[in-house]
Amino acid sequence: xxxxxxxxxxxxxxxxxxxxxxxxxxxxxxxxxxxxxxxxxxxxxxxxxxxxxxxxxxxxxxxxxxxxxxxxxxxxxxxxxxxxxxxxxxxxxxxxxxxxxxxxxxxxxxxxxxxxxxxxxxxxxxxxxxxxxxxxxxxxxxxxxxxxxxxxxxxxxxxxxxxxxxxxxxxxxxxxxxxxxxxxxxxxxxxxxxxxxxxxxxxxxxxxxxxxxxxxxxxxxxxxxxxxxx
Amino acid sequence: xxxxxxxxxxxxxxxxxxxxxxxxxxxxxxxxxxxxxxxxxxxxxxxxxxxxxxxxxxxxxxxxxxxxxxxxxxxxxxxxxxxxxxxxxxxxxxxxxxxxxxxxxxxxxxxxxxxxxxxxxxxxxxxxxxxxxxxxxxxxxxxxxxxxxxxxxxxxxxxxxxxxxxxxxxxxxxxxxxxxxxxxxxxxxxxxxxxxxxxxxxxxxxxxxxxxxxxxxxxxxxxxxxxxxx
Numbered sequence: 295x296x297x298x299x300x301x302x303x304x305x306x307x308x309x310x311x312x313x314x315x316x317x318x319x320x321x322x323x324x325x326x327x328x329x330x331x332x333x334x335x336x337x338x339x340x341x342x343x344x345x346x347x348x349x350x351x352x353x354x355x356x357x358x359x360x361x362x363x364x365x366x367x368x369x370x371x372x373x374x375x376x377x378x379x380x381x382x383x384x385x386x387x388x389x390x391x392x393x394x395x396x397x398x399x400x401x402x403x404x405x406x407x408x409x410x411x412x413x414x415x416x417x418x419x420x421x422x423x424x425x426x427x428x429x430x431x432x433x434x435x436x437x438x439x440x441x442x443x444x445x446x447x448x449x450x451x452x453x454x455x456x457x458x459x460x461x462x463x464x465x466x467x468x469x470x471x472x473x474x475x476x477x478x479x480x481x482x483x484x485x486x487x488x489x490x491x492x493x494x495x496x497x498x499x500x501x502x503x504x505x506x507x508x509x510x511x512x513x514x515x516x517x518x519x520x521x522x523x524x
Numbered sequence: 525x526x527x528x529x530x531x532x533x534x535x536x537x538x539x540x541x542x543x544x545x546x547x548x549x550x551x552x553x554x555x556x557x558x559x560x561x562x563x564x565x566x567x568x569x570x571x572x573x574x575x576x577x578x579x580x581x582x583x584x585x586x587x588x589x590x591x592x593x594x595x596x597x598x599x600x601x602x603x604x605x606x607x608x609x610x611x612x613x614x615x616x617x618x619x620x621x622x623x624x625x626x627x628x629x630x631x632x633x634x635x636x637x638x639x640x641x642x643x644x645x646x647x648x649x650x651x652x653x654x655x656x657x658x659x660x661x662x663x664x665x666x667x668x669x670x671x672x673x674x675x676x677x678x679x680x681x682x683x684x685x686x687x688x689x690x691x692x693x694x695x696x697x698x699x700x701x702x703x704x705x706x707x708x709x710x711x712x713x714x715x716x717x718x719x720x721x722x723x724x725x726x727x728x729x730x731x732x733x734x735x736x737x738x739x740x741x742x743x744x745x746x747x748x749x750x751x752x753x754x
Binding site: 460 | 641647649650664665687688690
């Protein structure tokens with residue numbers, strides 16, 4: 295592979311959304327099951343973006359989609375009267391997710407040899423906040439927001455390669471989700487699968503250990519750095 | 525000032541374009557006066573962007589504008605037959621400009637307290653390369669390319685605040701050029717002027733020591749960090 299840039303999915307691949315959201319739910323809504331609300335909230339993630347992808351909604355940033363999903367869920371979780379400031383603060387939980395233990399070391403090693411950038415459905419402000427919170431050493435933040443399309447729309451993968459000034463085969467998409475890699479491959483990017491067995495918690499069916507269609511399957515971002523000689 | 529993010533002009537403000545371009549001209553076109561070509565090339569910078577700003581050209585990235593200007597200038601500098609690979613490499617000189625001596629320390633200190641981002645007419649790939657070359661610790665790269673408009677068009681300043689999720693008065697534009705700050709202020713951003721007396725070389729008329737209309741005037745990015753308590 296003659297790869298120059300690595301672009302990373304973030305939710306689940308670089309950061310642990312479930313633990314981070316659950317922690318903020320427990321802090322801000324004592325008595326609500328943090329993990330259960332985190333799972334339900336994340337469950338609305340793809341359907342909410344699909345409404346934008348199908349054109350049923352105009353472009354709407356992820357913070358706003360998160361807020362709408364939260365407002366729908368709070369009555370189900372016994373908190374129909376949660377005040378405005380608590381709702382706004384809960385949405386910011388997604389800006390303050392902690393990296394997986396290997397992420398900062400892996401990205402730092404990879405940055406010495408490659409361009410490293412996010413390629414996430416999170417909005418730019420969310421990704422910038424998350425980078426500062428967790429010390430993620432991005433060369434730059436790339437976001438669906440820059441393209442007005444959510445992954446897995448082709449415009450996101452095409453746009454990332456275009457902004458980086460590279461042909462798609464010199465860009466490696468790194469993700470813990472097979473569907474993201476399928477879409478990236480269909481646009482000509484190289485792909486690396488990261489196994490994140492804890493992403494959905496101990497009760498959920500585990501993700502596959504490898505993606506046989508990816509160029510690489512790795513167990514962590516430090517493993518990825520080692521495999522790429524970084 | 526209740527500023528959360530600092531956005532930086534880069535050519536002349538953070539990096540020394542004149543010395544960097546001249547060095548590459550001397551390396552790739554021995555016998556050509558490096559500083560003279562650098563000055564002439566930079567002289568075509570604003571006029572070339574103005575053609576895009578007036579709609580005479582569709583959106584054209586800075587690498588392509590740089591290339592067109594170079595092709596026009598080479599005959600004047602006695603190098604009408606410079607080969608394709610030399611021309612392509614010269615355009616990349618703008619990706620490899622060195623920071624002013626205070627830039628990395630200043631940005632690093634500021635990053636600990638603020639979001640720090642470029643806000644440059646350079647294209648994203650140029651800014652990413654420059655950041656890696658010089659070790660500029662951006663939280664993210666913001667570029668005119670993301671907005672399809674060149675500074676001083678309003679869309680660039682408005683777009684930066686929008687992507688950062690901030691009202692304009694919480695964004696501080698930092699530049700060594702008064703016209704950039706005038707435009708930023710007209711869109712509601714706060715402004716800081718950096719005095720860069722070496723930008724255009726020893727023969728050029730020096731820039732003003734201060735901008736009385738800016739919120740701050742400083743002598744360096746370390747000075748800016750000190751003034752902002754970072």
